[in-house]
Amino acid sequence: MMLSMAPYLFAFLLLVVGLYAIVAKRNLIKVIVGLMILDYAANLLLVLIGYRSAGAGAAPVAPILVGGPENVRALAASSVDPLPQALVLTSIVIGLSVTALVVALAIRLYEKYGTFDTERMRNLKG
Amino acid sequence: MEHLVPLLVALPLAGGFLMPIVGRLTKSHRAAAALPIAIACAGLAIAISLLGRPDETIVYWLGGWSFPIGISMVVDGLSRLILIIIAAISLLALVFSMDYMKHYTSPGLYYGLFLLMLTGMNGVVVSGDLFNMFVFLEIAGIASYALVAFGTEADELEASLKYLVLGVIASTFILVGIALTYNVTGHLNWAKVAEVLGTAGGAGLSLPMYVVAALFFMGFGLKAAMVPFHAWLPDAHPSAPAPISAMLSGVLIKACGVYVLARLVFSVFGGDQTMGVILAGLGATSMVVGVLMAVGQWDFKRLLAYHSISQMGYVVLALGAAAVMRANGVSDAVVGLAIFGGLFHLANHAIFKSLLFLCSGSIEYATGTRQLKMLGGVGKRMPVTGACLRVAALSISGVPPFNGFWSKLIIILALVLAGYYTLAAITVVVSFLTLLSFAKVQRYVLGGDPSEAARGAREAPVGMCLATVVLAVLCLATALVIFPTVRARLVDPAVRVLSVRVSEDRPAAAGPAVAREGMGR
Numbered sequence: 001m002m003l004s005m006a007p008y009l010f011a012f013l014l015l016v017v018g019l020y021a022i023v024a025k026r027n028l029i030k031v032i033v034g035l036m037i038l039d040y041a042a043n044l045l046l047v048l049i050g051y052r053s054a055g056a057g058a059a060p061v062a063p064i065l066v067g068g069p070e071n072v073r074a075l076a077a078s079s080v081d082p083l084p085q086a087l088v089l090t091s092i093v094i095g096l097s098v099t100a101l102v103v104a105l106a107i108r109l110y111e112k113y114g115t116f117d118t119e120r121m122r123n124l125k126g
Numbered sequence: 127m128e129h130l131v132p133l134l135v136a137l138p139l140a141g142g143f144l145m146p147i148v149g150r151l152t153k154s155h156r157a158a159a160a161l162p163i164a165i166a167c168a169g170l171a172i173a174i175s176l177l178g179r180p181d182e183t184i185v186y187w188l189g190g191w192s193f194p195i196g197i198s199m200v201v202d203g204l205s206r207l208i209l210i211i212i213a214a215i216s217l218l219a220l221v222f223s224m225d226y227m228k229h230y231t232s233p234g235l236y237y238g239l240f241l242l243m244l245t246g247m248n249g250v251v252v253s254g255d256l257f258n259m260f261v262f263l264e265i266a267g268i269a270s271y272a273l274v275a276f277g278t279e280a281d282e283l284e285a286s287l288k289y290l291v292l293g294v295i296a297s298t299f300i301l302v303g304i305a306l307t308y309n310v311t312g313h314l315n316w317a318k319v320a321e322v323l324g325t326a327g328g329a330g331l332s333l334p335m336y337v338v339a340a341l342f343f344m345g346f347g348l349k350a351a352m353v354p355f356h357a358w359l360p361d362a363h364p365s366a367p368a369p370i371s372a373m374l375s376g377v378l379i380k381a382c383g384v385y386v387l388a389r390l391v392f393s394v395f396g397g398d399q400t401m402g403v404i405l406a407g408l409g410a411t412s413m414v415v416g417v418l419m420a421v422g423q424w425d426f427k428r429l430l431a432y433h434s435i436s437q438m439g440y441v442v443l444a445l446g447a448a449a450v451m452r453a454n455g456v457s458d459a460v461v462g463l464a465i466f467g468g469l470f471h472l473a474n475h476a477i478f479k480s481l482l483f484l485c486s487g488s489i490e491y492a493t494g495t496r497q498l499k500m501l502g503g504v505g506k507r508m509p510v511t512g513a514c515l516r517v518a519a520l521s522i523s524g525v526p527p528f529n530g531f532w533s534k535l536i537i538i539l540a541l542v543l544a545g546y547y548t549l550a551a552i553t554v555v556v557s558f559l560t561l562l563s564f565a566k567v568q569r570y571v572l573g574g575d576p577s578e579a580a581r582g583a584r585e586a587p588v589g590m591c592l593a594t595v596v597l598a599v600l601c602l603a604t605a606l607v608i609f610p611t612v613r614a615r616l617v618d619p620a621v622r623v624l625s626v627r628v629s630e631d632r633p634a635a636a637g638p639a640v641a642r643e644g645m646g647r
Binding site for chain 1: 261268272279280281283284287295308
């Protein structure tokens, strides 16, 4: 029981690590790494939710239909759930565009302040 | 009719990617604005034409693929109301941008991002399933992070970074919530999720679903800037160019925050007492903290941003109180009244808050400052903008006969009828503090002799005046919604979507048609 839960707990651990990096780190680049860890923790959780195996210890089956439509039921019963995989693909693309934007912001901020230290970028009161 | 629905997403999306090319062809903001304005007009026309059949749930399956595989777009009474608000405000903000954005470079990129933000908001409102809603949420989010940084000065970049970091945290919570929802129910379609959860039969949520609800509350609370998740808003909204501030405060926090939250709580999770109390608590805290922070502000746009937090608190409080009332067996009429008050205030806030931000933009355009202490006598130098600002200030402070008065009155009335006297009292006090803080705006911006900054000020250009005057007229015109004939078309269908009794033997209101079609295949 505990062992089968381990991957899920690991995903939540990653989530917490990402949040910690964002909240506690002063270096902007480390904050960006934190954002990416956070993003990938959510992706990992999604993939884990789609994981199925045909039985205890059996290898997972890729959701690819071989043969005719008569095999659909058998495949659906044994294969990994393809839906979360499709979601993760989309989520990775979103994560990439957010990362590109935040890196662009970081470069501009470095040009303005000459530092990546977020403590020294405090014009606004928040 | 239903074939018009995907156009709400497709037109601005196509326009968004065309705009950088248009921007290469012309450097003029007026010329570049033509395409986005045409698209916004088309959006408004579609949104109005959808009003034709007020109580019908329109379901459109993209590409003709049906239930388990296809992507659905669902438009019901609540979506119609929000779509109209989005279309109207974005059209006026674009008209305003034509003249206001003259001082900025790269019009192509500006309008491109604007249209992408519009795509995202329309998409969130029409999505029939959770994951597409998430994708559109991110489109709107990324476009708005970039728009906040559009000035590329130190302050704008810093505000954008703060907005982006908190926005990504919110999105991650929402994505984890969606993943867990899929794990528990095996579905992503709103109506199917509600069906599997059994909230339509009056069943409460299981423990894992409460965890999911908590994740969604955090995520959308951040997106809607409810206190204590509000820290990004007072930085991000003032830093954007004025038309974008108007869009962010007027529409984005509603479409991407409060709308989705209301839909989840009422239509999917069944809106039980716990959630109602949490919503009402968030709303009341936002209301009080927002207004207290606003009173002490000397930066005009920052003051307006804090009022956004406070006024959205009214909406969330009304919706939360409605859920609590429903759980406690208060009569349907009072529950309906509270929801009506909340949605009416949401529409009104979209109008007067975007008007306030556009006026602040006009004043900054003419005087070059938005510090209250450096302004003064603007009312004499800019009569049209000054009059519009007065109308908006009276609306937001709840002075009759403007729209803000009626919606606040209805919320307070519903709270009193249900016996929540403390909440009603808080609402009245917050309304008074709002009046106080706008008296300050009147005194420092409009009243007195022209200050040094205001001496050379001239009335804003035609496009900007046009947008503000139309919004000022709308502030008066939407007061008509209290009359039954207008209400029956516009707000009542939206109220029915949220107030439908979960114990009735029909699937949850997120789209009965979706559920039915799903069964048949």
